[in-house]
Amino acid sequence: MSEQTPVGPAIKLPILDISNPDDSAVGKTLLEAATKYGFLYVDSKGTDFTAEDVQRAFELSKAFFASPAEDKEPCRIQSNNRGWSGMHSETLDPEHQRTGDFKEAFNFGEFASGKAQQPLPKVLSPHEDEIGHFADLCTKTCSRILKLLALGLDIPPEFFTARHDPCxxxxxxxxxxLYYPSISAPATASYDHTVDVRAGAHSDYGSITLLFQRPGQPGLEILTPDGTWAPVPVEPERGNGRESVQPGFAFPPILVNIGDLLSYWTDGLLKSTVHRVVFPLSExxxxxSQDRYSIVFFCHPLDSTELVPVPSEVVRRYREGKGAGSAEEKVGFGGGAGNLEPGKRALTAAEHLALRLNATYDFRQAASVA
Known part of the structure; x- marks a missing residue:
C-alpha cells in the first residue's frame, strides 16, 4: 500500500437520502453500499445540519490551526484521545511511512450537557456550545444510519442505536x-513525493465515520479490491452528471464509511475499507497548492459494549457462504465476531479502541510498555 501502488479512476459511490430512518428499502440500499464499498455519501438535505452549521465548524477549525503553538501546547493530546496532535504526531501506516502524517488534528471527546470534558484552547473555549451542538448533530446523523443498517440486516431496529446511546x-x-498543509507550506519542507502522504493507509477503528469536506480540497483515496487506489470526489456526480453543490444543496454530501467494529460485528459482511489522504497530483x-481542511466524527459504541455476533440471518448466510473461520476482515484482535472461540470472552469496545490507539501514537506505545 505504498505510494507506488497504482492509482485508478475516481470511484463512483451512491448518494443516499436518510431523511426517513424507518424506510427499510433505504436500509437495504445502505447495506448494499456498505458491503460493496464500505463508503457512501449521505445527502445533506436528509440530515439536521444546516449550511451555517458546517461553515461555522470549518471557520472554528481554521482559526484554531492558525493559532500559535503556545496556545495549542496546553491542550496536547492525552491517553484519553482528547486534545491537539501536532505535525507528524500520528503514523497511521508505520510499515510504509518514513515519517508521521503531514497533518495536525484536534480531538473532542464527548460533551456532557453541552460542556467539553477536556481543556479547550482559548480560541475555541468561547464557542463550546457551538462545538457541542455540532457533535450532537453528528450523533443524530449516525443514529439514523445505524438504524437503517439494522433494518438492512433484518435485526431489531434499535440493535445498534441502543449500543451507541451516550445517555x-x-x-x-x-x-x-483536521488540517493538512499544502506542499508549499513550511510544515512540508521535508516532503518526499515518492513516499510521503498526508495520512497513512488505515481503516477506521469504530462503527461508522462521518467526513465533512470542502469543495476544491481533494486528497482522499480508498483501496479497491483489485489493489489500486481510487480517489474519492469531494463533490460527487449525481445521476444527471452535475456536481452536488448546486442551488438547493446546502453543502457537499457527507461521506460515510464503515469502521472496524461494524465489520467485526458482521463477520466481514460490512467492509471496513482501507483509505488514506494524499497530496493531490495537482500539488x-x-x-x-492548497491546504486541506476536513472535519470527522468517529462514532463508537458504549465503552462496555461486548463485541458479540449480530443476530442477523443475513450475516449468518454470508458466513456460511464464505466458509467458517475465513473472515475476510481480520481486525487487529483477530477474526470476525462470529468466530469467537468457545470460552473466550468477547472484547469490549473500549478495549478494541485502546489497542488501535496504542498502535498509532508513540507516547501510548511507550506507556503500554512501561
Missing part, C-alpha cells in the same frame, strides 16, 4: 478537526 454511559465517540506537479 447509557461513556463512548469513544470523537469529533475531530505534486506544481499546478496548484
Amino acid at each position: 447509557q454511559g461513556p463512548t469513544g465517540c470523537t469529533l475531530r478537526y 505534486r506537479t506544481g499546478k496548484s
Whole structure:
C-alpha cells in the first residue's frame, strides 16, 4: 500500500437520502453500499445540519490551526484521545511511512450537557456550545444510519442505536478537526513525493465515520479490491452528471464509511475499507497548492459494549457462504465476531479502541510498555 501502488479512476459511490430512518428499502440500499464499498455519501438535505452549521465548524477549525503553538501546547493530546496532535504526531501506516502524517488534528471527546470534558484552547473555549451542538448533530446523523443498517440486516431496529446511546454511559465517540498543509507550506519542507502522504493507509477503528469536506480540497483515496487506489470526489456526480453543490444543496454530501467494529460485528459482511489522504497530483506537479481542511466524527459504541455476533440471518448466510473461520476482515484482535472461540470472552469496545490507539501514537506505545 505504498505510494507506488497504482492509482485508478475516481470511484463512483451512491448518494443516499436518510431523511426517513424507518424506510427499510433505504436500509437495504445502505447495506448494499456498505458491503460493496464500505463508503457512501449521505445527502445533506436528509440530515439536521444546516449550511451555517458546517461553515461555522470549518471557520472554528481554521482559526484554531492558525493559532500559535503556545496556545495549542496546553491542550496536547492525552491517553484519553482528547486534545491537539501536532505535525507528524500520528503514523497511521508505520510499515510504509518514513515519517508521521503531514497533518495536525484536534480531538473532542464527548460533551456532557453541552460542556467539553477536556481543556479547550482559548480560541475555541468561547464557542463550546457551538462545538457541542455540532457533535450532537453528528450523533443524530449516525443514529439514523445505524438504524437503517439494522433494518438492512433484518435485526431489531434499535440493535445498534441502543449500543451507541451516550445517555447509557461513556463512548469513544470523537469529533475531530483536521488540517493538512499544502506542499508549499513550511510544515512540508521535508516532503518526499515518492513516499510521503498526508495520512497513512488505515481503516477506521469504530462503527461508522462521518467526513465533512470542502469543495476544491481533494486528497482522499480508498483501496479497491483489485489493489489500486481510487480517489474519492469531494463533490460527487449525481445521476444527471452535475456536481452536488448546486442551488438547493446546502453543502457537499457527507461521506460515510464503515469502521472496524461494524465489520467485526458482521463477520466481514460490512467492509471496513482501507483509505488514506494524499497530496493531490495537482500539488505534486506544481499546478496548484492548497491546504486541506476536513472535519470527522468517529462514532463508537458504549465503552462496555461486548463485541458479540449480530443476530442477523443475513450475516449468518454470508458466513456460511464464505466458509467458517475465513473472515475476510481480520481486525487487529483477530477474526470476525462470529468466530469467537468457545470460552473466550468477547472484547469490549473500549478495549478494541485502546489497542488501535496504542498502535498509532508513540507516547501510548511507550506507556503500554512501561
